[in-house]
Amino acid sequence: MDLSIIVPTYNEAPNVAELVRRVAAALDGAGGGVRTTAEIIFVDDSTDDTPEVVRLVAEQAPLPVRLIHRTVRTGGLGGAVVEGLRAATADACLVMDGDLQHPPEKIPELVARFDEGDVDVVVASRYAGGGTAHGLADRTRVLVSKASTAITKAMFPVRLRDVTDPMTGFFLVSRAAVDLDGLRPRGFKILLEMLVRRSFRVAEVPFDFADRHAGESKASVRQGIHFLAQLAALRFGKMSLFAIIGGLGAVLNVGIVAALTHWGVGYLIAAIVAAEVTIVGNFLLIERFVFSDMRGQASGVWSRFAKSFAFNNAEAVVRIPIVAFMVETGHLSAVVATAITLVVAFVVRFVFHSLVVYAPRNASPASAGRQAARELDEQAVQPGEL
Numbered sequence: 001m002d003l004s005i006i007v008p009t010y011n012e013a014p015n016v017a018e019l020v021r022r023v024a025a026a027l028d029g030a031g032g033g034v035r036t037t038a039e040i041i042f043v044d045d046s047t048d049d050t051p052e053v054v055r056l057v058a059e060q061a062p063l064p065v066r067l068i069h070r071t072v073r074t075g076g077l078g079g080a081v082v083e084g085l086r087a088a089t090a091d092a093c094l095v096m097d098g099d100l101q102h103p104p105e106k107i108p109e110l111v112a113r114f115d116e117g118d119v120d121v122v123v124a125s126r127y128a129g130g131g132t133a134h135g136l137a138d139r140t141r142v143l144v145s146k147a148s149t150a151i152t153k154a155m156f157p158v159r160l161r162d163v164t165d166p167m168t169g170f171f172l173v174s175r176a177a178v179d180l181d182g183l184r185p186r187g188f189k190i191l192l193e194m195l196v197r198r199s200f201r202v203a204e205v206p207f208d209f210a211d212r213h214a215g216e217s218k219a220s221v222r223q224g225i226h227f228l229a230q231l232a233a234l235r236f237g238k239m240s241l242f243a244i245i246g247g248l249g250a251v252l253n254v255g256i257v258a259a260l261t262h263w264g265v266g267y268l269i270a271a272i273v274a275a276e277v278t279i280v281g282n283f284l285l286i287e288r289f290v291f292s293d294m295r296g297q298a299s300g301v302w303s304r305f306a307k308s309f310a311f312n313n314a315e316a317v318v319r320i321p322i323v324a325f326m327v328e329t330g331h332l333s334a335v336v337a338t339a340i341t342l343v344v345a346f347v348v349r350f351v352f353h354s355l356v357v358y359a360p361r362n363a364s365p366a367s368a369g370r371q372a373a374r375e376l377d378e379q380a381v382q383p384g385e386l
Contacts, residue, residue, distance in 0.1 A: 001064070003027075003038040003111060004175075005094045006084030008077045012098040013050040016042070017057050022104040024062045039064040041087055042098070043080040045073045077169075078185030078193065085175055094172040095190070102170040106207045110172045119203040120177040123191070125165035130206040152192065159196045164204060166192045173200075242350050245285045249278040250342045257338050267334035271323055274338070275316040283308045286353065297360040307357045315345055 005023060009016075020040060027038055042054045044067060051069045058065035068087060075082065081095055092114060096102040106124060113122045127149065149167060153160045160166050167189050179198055183190075194200070253274040260270035283305060287295070298304060319341045326337035 001037055001039045001089040003092050003094060004084075004088035004090040005038055005040045005096065005107070006081055006088065007040060007042050007096060007098045008080035008084065009042055009044045009046060009050055009054075009098040010077070011046045011048045011050060013046070013048055013053045015098055015100055016050065016053045019098060019100055019104065020057050020061050020063075020065060022100070023107065026104045026107050027063070039066060039089060041066045041068065041084045043068045043070065043084040043087075045070050045077075045080060075185035078183075078190035081190045082180060082183055082185055085178065085180060088175060091175050092172060093175050096170050101210045103207065103210055106170075106205070109205050113203050113205055114172050114174075118201065120174045120200040121191075121195070121202045122172040123163060123165060123202060123204045124168055124170035124207045125163075125204045126168065126207065126209045127164040128204045128206040156196050159199065162202050162204075163195060166195055170207065242286060242290045242353075243346060245282055245290065246342075246346050246349065248285075249282040250339065252281065253278045253342060254335055254339055258335050261334055267327065268320065268324060270334070271320050271338060272316070275312075275320070279309060279312040279316070282312075291353065291358045294358040294360075298358045299361055304357050308353065311352050311357075312349065315348065319345055 007019065023038075023040060040061075040063065042050075042065070044051050044054065046069075051067060054065065054067045058067065066087070068083060070080065070083070073079070084095070085093055092111070094107060094110060096104070096107075102124065110122045110124060113119070127146075145167075149165065152166055153163075156166075168191060171191050173194065177198075177200060178194060182197055183193055185193060195202070256274035256277060257267065257270045260273060261267050265273075287301070287304070291298075295301075295304075299307075322341055323334065323337045326332045326340070327334055330337070332340075
């Protein structure tokens with residue numbers, strides 16, 4: 001095959017047949033000079049009958065259609081794209097959504113630009129000259145999309161200087177130019193991760209972001225949170241993402257202490273209540289956004305929670321008397337004393353969680369430490385490269 005078209009899908013059964021028909025028509029009508037020997041690879045995480053529909057459509061399709069159905073949605077949509085890249089026959093891999101908001105009729109133009117041979121990635125952009133984002137549901141989503149794009153470009157000004165739409169899901173890339181083993185997909189912005197982890201030669205082609213053919217949009221607040229976590233991890237690395245969550249927990253902790261002491265609760269009781277609330281909250285957040293890539297090899301979730309809860313309570317048992325000492329002897333306010341001790345506790349918490357809570361099962365402490373160090377090195381993007 002000269003072209004592998006990778007389509008990550010999640011409950012897109014009504015769109016499959018039309019997508020295959022329009023892709024085949026676009027390639028068949030492309031004329032000489034543009035690739036026509038293509039395959040479509042559906043990487044499917046669906047809970048509906050999408051896999052069955054893909055199999056039925058494949059039997060009558062005018063071009064090869066392959067299905068990879070994942071029972072474990074590792075890495076979300078980004079992980080599905082990476083799996084499709086690994087399975088692709090061709091070096092030229094085109095990624096597009098399965099809802100037809102990415103018009104298949106644009107494929108020949110992307111391929112033609114790639115065939116000029118001077119770029120590694122061709123990005124289909126909603127914001128390049130002539131492109132539109134009409135398919136976004138409403139004005140709010142348009143504003144969110146543009147604001148997210150502006151923030152992202154501001155955080156990676158060097159790597160994204162030639163890209164107007166780094167968060168598009170419609171692009172063509174040379175598989176040989178991608179370090180697949182270096183990718184750590186967390187969500188649905190896989191192009192962004194590719195672009196900031198490695199230097200590419202990039203060209204753009206404008207396109208009109210269309211309305212969905214069928215089904216409902218997958219956009220949600222949860223996806224927005226995943227995007228922010230992905231952005232923070234790419235820009236700052238695992239430890240800094242841990243720090244951001246720890247910072248949020250610290251603000252919550254100080255706020256609880258301030259509120260309870262204002263209402264007449266003793267500062268020791270206030271500190272205990274604040275500690276317990278933030279211990280649980282921080283665990284849920286780091287479980288989801290910081291160490292999600294290490295959970296598979298670590299002990300079970302209840303074991304992880306028990307280790308984290310026990311350690312943080314032990315740390316609080318040590319820290320709270322220090323707070324009392326600082327208040328009684330140093331004449332600091334309870335809020336200031338709490339804030340100071342939380343800053344010191346951060347480093348100890350991170351080291352413990354990296355080397356103990358999320359250590360691979362049956363690993364020695366030394367090997368766990370080396371593994372954690374490797375994870376941190378691989379996860380962080382060096383600021384000087386961006």
